[in-house]
Structure formats: C-alpha cells, structure tokens
Amino acid sequence: MTFSLDHVIFFGRTWNECLSMYALDERDLDGRRILDCPGGPDALVADGLARGLDIQAVDPQYAFEPDVLEERGRTEIGDSMKKWQEDPAQAWDQKQADEFTQRKLEALDSFISAYRSHRDRFIEASLPELPFEDDAFDLVLSGHFLFLYASIDHGGLMSHGQLDLDFHVKAVRELVRVGREVRIFPTFATTGPARRQPYVEPLMEAIAADGFQVDLVPSNWVEGNFTQFNDLIRITRS
Ligand SMILES: C[S@@+](CC[C@H](N)C(=O)[O-])C[C@H]1O[C@@H](n2cnc3c(N)ncnc32)[C@H](O)[C@@H]1O
Numbered sequence: 001m002t003f004s005l006d007h008v009i010f011f012g013r014t015w016n017e018c019l020s021m022y023a024l025d026e027r028d029l030d031g032r033r034i035l036d037c038p039g040g041p042d043a044l045v046a047d048g049l050a051r052g053l054d055i056q057a058v059d060p061q062y063a064f065e066p067d068v069l070e071e072r073g074r075t076e077i078g079d080s081m082k083k084w085q086e087d088p089a090q091a092w093d094q095k096q097a098d099e100f101t102q103r104k105l106e107a108l109d110s111f112i113s114a115y116r117s118h119r120d121r122f123i124e125a126s127l128p129e130l131p132f133e134d135d136a137f138d139l140v141l142s143g144h145f146l147f148l149y150a151s152i153d154h155g156g157l158m159s160h161g162q163l164d165l166d167f168h169v170k171a172v173r174e175l176v177r178v179g180r181e182v183r184i185f186p187t188f189a190t191t192g193p194a195r196r197q198p199y200v201e202p203l204m205e206a207i208a209a210d211g212f213q214v215d216l217v218p219s220n221w222v223e224g225n226f227t228q229f230n231d232l233i234r235i236t237r238s
Pocket residue numbers: 008009010011012013037038039040041042058059060061125126127128142143144145
C-alpha cells in the first residue's frame with residue numbers, strides 16, 4: 001500500500017531531536033523569547049521550561065484536553081508507523097522503526113506532562129494567522145509541518161494539496177511577522193525521489209523579495225534515509 005495521509009498528524013520530536021534539526025545549541029536559546037509553531041506533541045516547551053527558557057507553542061490541537069491529546073498522540077504514532085512500514089518504497093528496518101517510535105513516545109510523555117502543568121504555554125491557533133503582536137518573539141521554530149504536508153506529488157505526505165505554495169508563503173510571512181528570526185525544517189521531499197521539496201525555492205524567493213535575509217543552513221538531523229538536502233531555512237532581518 002502506498003503511504004499517504006489525509007490529515008496532519010499529532011506527532012512530535014524530543015528536545016535533542018529538535019535542537020539537532022534546527023542546528024541550535026542550548027546556549028543559542030538563552031534569554032530569547034521563543035515560539036514553537038506548530039508545537040504538536042514535541043518536547044521543546046517541556047524541556048525548555050525545565051531549563052528556565054521563555055518558550056511557548058502554538059497548535060490547533062491545543063483546543064483539546066490532555067487526556068484526549070495523549071490518546072490521540074499514541075494512536076497516531078502507532079497507526080502512521082504501521083502505514084509507513086507497509087509501503088515497500090518507504091519502509092525502514094524494524095530496529096530503526098522501533099527506535100523512531102520510542103523517541104516519539106518519549107516526546108509525547110514530556111509534552112503531556114508540561115501540557116497538564118503549564119497549559120498557558122500552549123496556545124490554540126492555526127497558520128496562516130497567529131494571535132501575537134509583530135516581533136513578539138526573538139526566535140520562531142517551525143518543524144515538520146511546512147513542506148512535509150504538501151501533497152504526495154510535491155514530495156510531501158498528503159493525499160490532497162490543501163497546503164499549497166500560496167498557503168506556505170502566507171504562513172511563512174506570518175512567522176516572520178511575529179519573530180525576528182525564523183527557522184524551518186525540513187526542506188527535503190519526504191516521498192518520491194531524493195530532492196528539495198519543490199515549494200522551497202519559490203518560497204525563499206518570495207520572502208527574500210519582501211526584504212529578508214533567507215538562507216539554507218545545514219541541519220544536524222539524522223533520521224531514516226533522509227541524508228540529502230538536509231538543510232533548514234533560516235530567515236532574519238537583512
Ligand atoms: C508533526 S507535528 C510537528 C510537531 C513538531 N514541530 C515536531 O517537529 O515534532 C505537526 C502539527 O501541525 C499542526 N497543524 C496542522 N495544521 C496546522 C496549521 N494550519 N497551523 C499550525 N499548525 C497546524 C498539527 O496539529 C500537528 O500537531
């Protein structure tokens with residue numbers, strides 16, 4: 001069965017995975033107002049708060065209670081990994097798949113614990129509109145949503161093309177409005193031949209034409225077979 005999804009899944013990375021994908025060191029975060037958008041069930045806010053950081057996250061799923069999200073998170077990890085492993089074009093060896101699943105569960109546990117105790121740090125909202133003032137944050141991190149959930153024929157995971165180039169440009173303009181620096185990962189195509197996801201280049205051109213400095217920066221992310229085009233987009237004021 002060919003892998004595709006009909007919705008964006010509630011799936012998150014651990015603290016170490018997040019730092020590696022954004023090519024950040026803990027010291028890069030000190031004293032900065034940080035937004036994780038979308039946060040999903042990743043561990044950035046949980047571990048960031050434990051380290052005394054000023055950090056919050058946005059996700060449409062934060063409309064739901066912790067018990068609902070915990071169950072949804074566990075179900076989505078199990079169902080999506082099963083589907084991924086059933087596609088011969090995508091499947092990983094079992095050890096790799098088990099380790100991946102374990103890290104997702106670890107991130108979910110950290111997230112749920114922080115979501116129960118610091119609910120004010122998790123804001124329900126959806127791109128391309130965020131409920132924040134201009135420049136509300138020094139650093140905005142956006143992982144595993146943009147580019148990844150484009151349609152399968154654009155190297156993404158989705159069976160439909162709702163998150164098209166126009167959506168991506170509007171969403172990134174909004175991230176740039178609220179944050180002085182924005183980092184977006186991944187930029188590779190996740191399905192089909194190894195290549196840059198096709199919205200990356202036109203998106204970078206549009207944001208550069210708005211007057212921002214837009215660069216591809218090597219990511220330290222290591223996962224599965226994704227070793228090529230392993231860069232993040234970094235946007236700063238030029
Ligand atoms: C796979 S998670 C990414 C979590 C985390 N950033 C990471 O890298 O692990 C993607 C999230 O995007 C959220 N999402 C879906 N549509 C969205 C939208 N329009 N704006 C913001 N987030 C959205 C989903 O609810 C889901 O939690």
